[in-house]
Amino acid sequence: MSSPRTLLFRGQGLPASLMALACRLCLEGRMLPIDGMVPVLITPFGGDEAVRVEDTERQVEVAVRSGVSAICLPAYGGESQKLAEAERMGLIRTAVHSARGRIPVIAHCSHASVRLAGELARRSADLGVEAIAVALPRSLSLTEDDHIRYCAGAGKATSLPLLVLDYNPGGPAVGLSFVRRLLAECPTFGFLVIEEPLMAAKVGAIRDATGGQVGVLEGWGGTHLMELAAAGICGVMPGLGTADLMERIWRLRRAGSVTEAYSLFTGVLPLLLFCQQNPEIRHYAERRLLLRRGVITSETIREPTVALDRHSQAYGDEVIALFLRTLERAGLPRRPLE
Incomplete structure (x- = not known):
C-alpha cells in the first residue's frame, strides 16, 4: 500500500463485521472504497452554453468537504450526451486536478461503440482517475x-476498477448471471449501479454470491436509500446538491439510528421524486439547488431541454426550500463553500 495513488479505506477502525459489509475492491495495490455517496457532478454551463471550469472546481471542493466516497463525471446526470469529446476529457482533467488525491474520481466513459468507450477509458486513466x-x-x-x-x-482497456450502470426502461436490470459472467471475463469489474424497483433481493444475491467482491449501488438519486441500505447496497449515486444530507442519512441508517434517518429523509424525498419525472427536470432542479447553495454561478442547461410550466417551477422551488430547511435541521451548511 505504498503507492501514492493508493486509497485508504474510510472505514478503518470499524468492527470487523462492518468492515466486511463495506464494499471495496483491491487491484494491483489500489483500493477503491465505496461506503456511502458517490455524487454525479453536473456539467456547469454559462449563458452561452460554454463549460464553466471554475464551477467544476467548486463542485469537487464541495464533494471533498462533504465526506463522500467518490465523485463521478461526466455521466448522464451531467448531460454527457450533449458534450463534445474534448469537453468530456476537459471535465475529467479539471476534476482530477481539483481533487488533488483527496477524493477518488470516477470517469464515465460510455459510448455506443465499445472501441471508443475503451479509448475514452484509456485517456481517462492517463489523466489520473481512480476508476x-x-x-x-x-x-x-x-x-x-x-x-x-x-x-x-x-473494462479491459485499463487496469482500473470498473463500475457498470444499468437502467433498463423496457424491463429488468441485469442480475446475478451477468455479474458472475462479467467478473469471470473482466476481473477489474467491482461495482454495479442498478435503477429498478424491488431490487433488495437482487442486491443480497449478488453480495452473497460474490462475497462482497462486487458491490451494488442504487441510482435514481437515492430514492430507495432507506430500504436498500438495510438490504446491503454499498452506496448511492445522488446529485451533488443533496449528497451531504444523503451521506448523513446513510450514516444514521447504517448506525441503527433509524428514526433520525427517516426524519431527515422526509425532507429530501419530495425533491428526489420531483427529479424522477424526467432527466431534464433533474438537470433543472439540480442546477437550481446548486445555485442556491453557492456552488455554481449559472443554472443554464444545454439545449434541447424541457420548458417547465409555472406550476412545476413553483413546486420545484417548494421542495428545494424544504430540503434547505432540512439541511439546517441536520446542522449542515446551506452554502458549503462559505
Missing part, C-alpha cells in the same frame, strides 16, 4: 452476451 464507469447501451437491442462483450471490452 472507470460505463452504462449498458440500452438504446440498442442487445442480449446478455452482447452486454458482457461491451463491458469487458471497455
Whole structure:
C-alpha cells in the first residue's frame, strides 16, 4: 500500500463485521472504497452554453468537504450526451486536478461503440482517475452476451476498477448471471449501479454470491436509500446538491439510528421524486439547488431541454426550500463553500 495513488479505506477502525459489509475492491495495490455517496457532478454551463471550469472546481471542493466516497463525471446526470469529446476529457482533467488525491474520481466513459468507450477509458486513466464507469447501451437491442462483450471490452482497456450502470426502461436490470459472467471475463469489474424497483433481493444475491467482491449501488438519486441500505447496497449515486444530507442519512441508517434517518429523509424525498419525472427536470432542479447553495454561478442547461410550466417551477422551488430547511435541521451548511 505504498503507492501514492493508493486509497485508504474510510472505514478503518470499524468492527470487523462492518468492515466486511463495506464494499471495496483491491487491484494491483489500489483500493477503491465505496461506503456511502458517490455524487454525479453536473456539467456547469454559462449563458452561452460554454463549460464553466471554475464551477467544476467548486463542485469537487464541495464533494471533498462533504465526506463522500467518490465523485463521478461526466455521466448522464451531467448531460454527457450533449458534450463534445474534448469537453468530456476537459471535465475529467479539471476534476482530477481539483481533487488533488483527496477524493477518488470516477470517469464515465460510455459510448455506443465499445472501441471508443475503451479509448475514452484509456485517456481517462492517463489523466489520473481512480476508476472507470460505463452504462449498458440500452438504446440498442442487445442480449446478455452482447452486454458482457461491451463491458469487458471497455473494462479491459485499463487496469482500473470498473463500475457498470444499468437502467433498463423496457424491463429488468441485469442480475446475478451477468455479474458472475462479467467478473469471470473482466476481473477489474467491482461495482454495479442498478435503477429498478424491488431490487433488495437482487442486491443480497449478488453480495452473497460474490462475497462482497462486487458491490451494488442504487441510482435514481437515492430514492430507495432507506430500504436498500438495510438490504446491503454499498452506496448511492445522488446529485451533488443533496449528497451531504444523503451521506448523513446513510450514516444514521447504517448506525441503527433509524428514526433520525427517516426524519431527515422526509425532507429530501419530495425533491428526489420531483427529479424522477424526467432527466431534464433533474438537470433543472439540480442546477437550481446548486445555485442556491453557492456552488455554481449559472443554472443554464444545454439545449434541447424541457420548458417547465409555472406550476412545476413553483413546486420545484417548494421542495428545494424544504430540503434547505432540512439541511439546517441536520446542522449542515446551506452554502458549503462559505
